[in-house]
Amino acid sequence: MLFKWRLLKTSLKIRFNEGIEISYRETRIILDPSKFNSKCKLALLTHAHRDHSKGYVEYSSGFATDQTLDLLSLYTGRRKTVKSGKVRIGEKLKIDDLEISVHDAGHILGSVMFHIATSEYSILYTGDLNCVETLISKPAEEVPCETLIIDSTFGYPYFRFPGRDKLYSDIISWVIDVIRRGYTPVLHADSIGNAQELIALLNKFTKIPVVTHPRISEVNEIYIQYGFKLDYLNYNSEDGFESVKSGLCVYIAPKNVNVSLGKPTVKALASGWALTFGNGFPLSDHADYPNLINYVANVKPKRVYTYPDGYSSRVLAGRIEKVLNIPARSIGDISPFL
Numbered sequence: 001m002l003f004k005w006r007l008l009k010t011s012l013k014i015r016f017n018e019g020i021e022i023s024y025r026e027t028r029i030i031l032d033p034s035k036f037n038s039k040c041k042l043a044l045l046t047h048a049h050r051d052h053s054k055g056y057v058e059y060s061s062g063f064a065t066d067q068t069l070d071l072l073s074l075y076t077g078r079r080k081t082v083k084s085g086k087v088r089i090g091e092k093l094k095i096d097d098l099e100i101s102v103h104d105a106g107h108i109l110g111s112v113m114f115h116i117a118t119s120e121y122s123i124l125y126t127g128d129l130n131c132v133e134t135l136i137s138k139p140a141e142e143v144p145c146e147t148l149i150i151d152s153t154f155g156y157p158y159f160r161f162p163g164r165d166k167l168y169s170d171i172i173s174w175v176i177d178v179i180r181r182g183y184t185p186v187l188h189a190d191s192i193g194n195a196q197e198l199i200a201l202l203n204k205f206t207k208i209p210v211v212t213h214p215r216i217s218e219v220n221e222i223y224i225q226y227g228f229k230l231d232y233l234n235y236n237s238e239d240g241f242e243s244v245k246s247g248l249c250v251y252i253a254p255k256n257v258n259v260s261l262g263k264p265t266v267k268a269l270a271s272g273w274a275l276t277f278g279n280g281f282p283l284s285d286h287a288d289y290p291n292l293i294n295y296v297a298n299v300k301p302k303r304v305y306t307y308p309d310g311y312s313s314r315v316l317a318g319r320i321e322k323v324l325n326i327p328a329r330s331i332g333d334i335s336p337f338l
């Protein structure tokens with residue numbers, strides 16, 4: 001179906017330029033900037049993952065959650081995050097004539113969505129979102145809006161993740177089987193989010209010691225600081241090293257790290273990308289295709305932009321138009337300041 005893509009009947013405008021730029025009257029702000037944009041007076045950050053947070057500390061004015069700033073400081077150093085303002089889920093901000101409310105995105109610790117409204121129009125920017133409950137997160141809030149800008153990382157129909165119950169039981173069974181066969185199970189996962197979900201899972205259903213790579217251990221400490229109970233050993237500690245030496249443990253490492261423990265290991269990936277690469281478990285902190293379509297249906301936007309730009313976002317936009325009959329475009333396909 002072909003839609004006529006009309007200009008918005010509002011002066012609230014969107015542009016994709018090193019982040020999502022929002023313009024209303026004299027106010028320009030940027031969401032999840034990848035670089036500094038001198039035209040924007042203020043930046044908003046949804047979460048700490050580097051593909052969203054790379055340019056944030058370049059801004060002298062901005063808002064993010066406490067949790068996001070703590071995680072971000074692992075990359076940037078504490079000094080660079082101190083000038084940021086802080087927001088909490090449920091809070092409202094007023095920036096000139098823009099009213100901005102902050103909602104849970106269900107993705108990683110501290111991740112939020114921003115709902116940006118004027119007296120005449122509203123935009124919801126989801127950042128990365130997850131729509132299912134996990135051991136460490138709640139589902140993304142469904143926030144009605146007129147324009148929705150939605151994450152499309154797993155936006156094509158191939159990406160359908162099993163439910164958490166099946167994933168959790170598959171991972172636990174695999175870990176027990178690998179240990180029974182005399183190997184050490186090694187799970188590769190995102191350092192922020194997936195790794196902590198794995199620890200919580202192993203803690204809940206087994207008594208097997210969990211040893212984590214030092215980079216993940218740093219993140220674990222921030223989750224613990226915010227009340228999560230994670231029982232783990234840092235590989236760089238004496239107990240962690242001894243546990244690995246005994247062979248009776250699970251080792252969790254970042255995705256891109258080559259692990260050599262001096263013991264026979266069996267490795268698996270815990271990530272949505274396991275559906276593509278095989279040899280693993282599609283445990284994701286992103287929504288899959290059916291959940292993205294459901295989310296769009298439930299927040300009832302008049303139009304949708306899919307983000308970030310790429311093959312997946314074009315496919316998702318096409319599917320939203322076809323399945324839901326709602327006009328949709330990949331954010332990279334819109335003209336400046338629609």
Ligand SMILES: [Zn+2]
Binds near residue numbers: 047049052128
């Ligand atoms: Zn993310």
